[in-house]
Amino acid sequence: MDQENNHSTKNVARSAFWASFLFYGLIAFEFFYMFSPFAAYIYSIYGPGLETLNLSGSTSWLISFFLPHIARETQSLFITWHEVIGMTLFLGGFLAFLVGAAQIYRSKLKNSGAVFGGIYNYIRHPQYLALMVSSFGMVLVWPRYLVxxxxxxxxxxxxxxxxxEERSCKQKFDGYKEYCSQTGMFLPPAIEQLFHYLPRPQKRWSRIMTSLALYxxxxxxxxxxxxAxxxxxxxxxxxxxxxHEVYLSLGQIDADExxxxxxxxxxxxxxxxxxxxxQDPDQRFINYMMPASLFVSEVPMYIPEGETPTHEWPGEKDQNRYKIIYSLAQFGPESQAKGQxxxxxxVNKIPVLEVWINRKSQIIxxxxYSTPDQDYEGMPVPVF
Structure with a gap:
């Protein structure tokens, strides 16, 4: 009976793992296609799901971003560089995963049993840790609450x-139990030792409920x-x-300016x-301010022929000619915001008007007159 329970638990855990891995893979894919030439077409796959979440006030916040994606320059060093940090973690974690995978498959090809050396000499599951680091990097790159x-x-x-997997390895490989006592699961033993003092329920259902409560x-x-x-x-x-309005500059500019x-x-x-x-008092605006030569896909605007929307740094563009894209802010159901x-x-915006100005000569x-978003067709995309 114990073997049947272990087998059933293992199948459930693996199913949950692959389901969540697939879910997170789709989220990661969302980021990559948003930067690809096919973004507008592939986004239709995610659009219905995002729009469904946006139908209810209890779920619309899930698709919001909690870190900037459109605004490239901010007053905070971390906020400005969070995408670069995230991409570094994503790629670093992925490379570490490949290193661990190479050790595992080399051992399988040689039929030499469990791997105890290399990076496995320090922690027992470096591949899972690498995937966690990579996943956290994706959170910084594509920071929706849902992600x-x-x-x-x-x-x-x-x-x-x-x-x-460890229970299985202890039965299959000699010395694996001793190996576990000398290494940490995901962190060095000295750090993981701190968690050993936490109470651990003995009964199966108590462990399940405790894990659920912790989750x-x-x-x-x-x-x-x-x-926060x-x-x-x-x-x-x-x-x-x-x-009633927020004027948001995508680049660094003084408040007085x-x-x-x-x-x-x-x-x-x-x-x-x-x-x-x-001029309806119930309407709210998010008005994007940027150099006239900057074109951003998530902000519906006039795109001259031959230009491609990008996420370039506004500070690298001509600062004498600016534009403001006026857009009506959209909220989840039963939401009426003011000020900040x-x-x-x-959760979204509708373009209204685009004004080009010459800062040097002070003229319009x-x-x-803006047209509806041709790329994302009103689907929820980042607003800041």
Missing amino acids: LFGFVTVCFAYFFLARI ICVLMMIFFAAR LHLYSVNNLYTHITE IAEIVHMVKSDSSVAASLVEF QILLQA EKIL
């Missing part, structure tokens, strides 16, 4: 799968940490905020006339 929760789920799946607690802790990062990120953007540009644009009679139909909360709660160069 964060997927990361936690995958980590728990790795832990239980590692436990099951929920970790999700709650990671959620509150992400919310979300607020920290918004506080460190270059913005000009009123009760943003206010000056906003005043110049709002004072222009042509701009005022173009915006008069959007517009950025914190918005042109006004373009």
Whole structure:
């Protein structure tokens, strides 16, 4: 009976592992296609799921970003470079995974039994640890709340799968039990030793309920940490905020300069006339400010023929000619934000107007009436 239970538990754990791995793989794929020429086409695969989550106020926040994706330059060094840090962790973890995999498959080809040397001399599951590091890197690169929760789920799946594999290895390989006593599962023994003092239920269902409670607690802790990062990120953007509008600069610019540009644009009679139909007090705006030569795919805008939307650094562009893309902020059901909360709660935006200005001569160069987003067709994409 014990063997049947172990076999059943192993199958359940493996199924959970591959399900969560597939889920997280799709999330990682979302990031890569967003930077590919086929983004608009492949995004239709994810669109229905994101739109479904956006139908309810209880789930719409899951698709929000808690770190910037559109704004490239911020007042925080970490927030500015979080994608670079994340990509470094992602690639580093993937390379470490390949190193561990090479040791395992070399041992299998030689039929030399369990691997105790190399990186396995320090921890028993370097491949799972590498995948955790890589997954955390993806959280920083593509920081939706949904991605964060997927990361936690995958980590728990790795832990239980590692436990099951160790029970099997202790039966199959001589010396594996002693090896376990001298090494850590994912961290050095000196660190993991601290967790040995935690109480461990003896009954199977007690262990299951304890694990479930721990999983929920970790999700709650990671959620509150992400919310704090979300607020920290918004506080460190270059913005000009009123009760109904947020002017968000994608690059570094002084607050007084943003206010000056906003005043110049709002004072222009042509701009005022173009915006008069959007004076409903219930409407909220997210207005993106950037060099005129910068074109970003997640901000619906006029794209000249031959230009390709990118995520280049705004500071590298001509700072004399700017543009502001006025867009109506969209929220989840039963949400009505004001001021800074517009950025914190918005899940999408609808383009309205595009104003090109010459900062040096203080003139409005042109006004373009925005068309609906042709790439993502209103599907939820990052808003800051």
